[in-house]
Amino acid sequence: MPKGIVAEDEALLRDELLSLLGRAWPDLEIVATCEDGGTALEAIEAHKPDVAFLDIRMPGLTGLEVAAATASASPGTQVVFVTAYNQYAIDAFDRGAVDYLLKPIAPDRLAATVQRVQARIASGMKDGGELAAILDQLRARLPATSKAPPLVWITASAGKETRLILVDDIAYFQADNKYTVVMTKDGEALVRTPIRELLDALDPNVFKQIHRSTIVNMKAISSIARDESGRGTLRLRNRPETLPVSLTFMPLFKNM
Structure with a gap:
């Protein structure tokens, strides 16, 4: 049975993704749900999941930082980013080493993503070094956050x-x-x-x-x-x- 983790800091969105995954990929065992990047990285290290659904914006480590560390912590884990930033995401994912889901998540889009991830898992495909290039591109295009200024x-x-x-x-x-x-x-x-x-x-x-x-x-x-x-x-x-x-x-x- 394939294993997965879901990392999303907003509870409603996390529950929605879990519900959609239950229908689109019923035999996927969700071994951890996480509210921040640090917990997500620890879960990946502990469980070595087949797939990790990572929100790009999370407290502490971002989804991009978690993905970069995952390349060492669990090289066989396929990464799917969850993002609200359509304007920069599409070009970065053309390489096909990872996938993305745009919020709000559409069931048909999730179904297509699941098929691609399943195919990569079945073939034993790893990112082949392309993940680092994708992360660099995403970092350069990441929109400025509108959150409050950091504590002083x-x-x-x-x-x-x-x-x-x-x-x-x-x-x-x-x-x-x-x-x-x-x-x-x-x-x-x-x-x-x-x-x-x-x-x-x-x-x-x-x-x-x-x-x-x-x-x-x-x-x-x-x-x-x-x-x-x-x-x-x-x-x-x-x-x-x-x-x-x-x-x-x-x-x-x-x-x-």
Whole structure:
């Protein structure tokens, strides 16, 4: 039985896609549904699905970043992008290595996509290096997002005090039970905002998820080391501790 994951941060759209897939591809086993890019990448690493349906715009890692990492994490996974941006999508997918679905998803379009993906799975087809070229083209054409500007300040609790912390001064965020630890060179503070919500509010070019529970400020990194298993360890400029990078997220650091 073929396996698939669906990554879409909007619950209604995710449920709609799952319902449509149930009719268009009834023997596809959905092994994970994800609300953000980091969770999607971890699911791909864990399950090695035959196909991944990736929303291009997601909190944290975008669908493009997940797809780029998937080439290493699960080379046999076929990628289908889900997008609202018809004006740039069609040309980029002419190469045929991946497919796309335009929101709102039309059942006949999904049926055609399923047939193409099934054919690629049956033939054992991989992207053959074309995925990287498609991703470059998509990044260049990706429309500017209309979301609110990224956070500049954050209010956090430190003991009995409430501190106003400049986001640029934060080395990393780390989930801790009901709280999220905010770590700066001067010590830690706590916020109640979950990691997933922070990913959506922070500048994605500066803050990257490196573990299910950790977001790091890329400007705070001094070096990265890799062990024999491929996992990484980050050293920080103004903090003595090191941060582990899960194997799933290591492809994001391949140029460092």
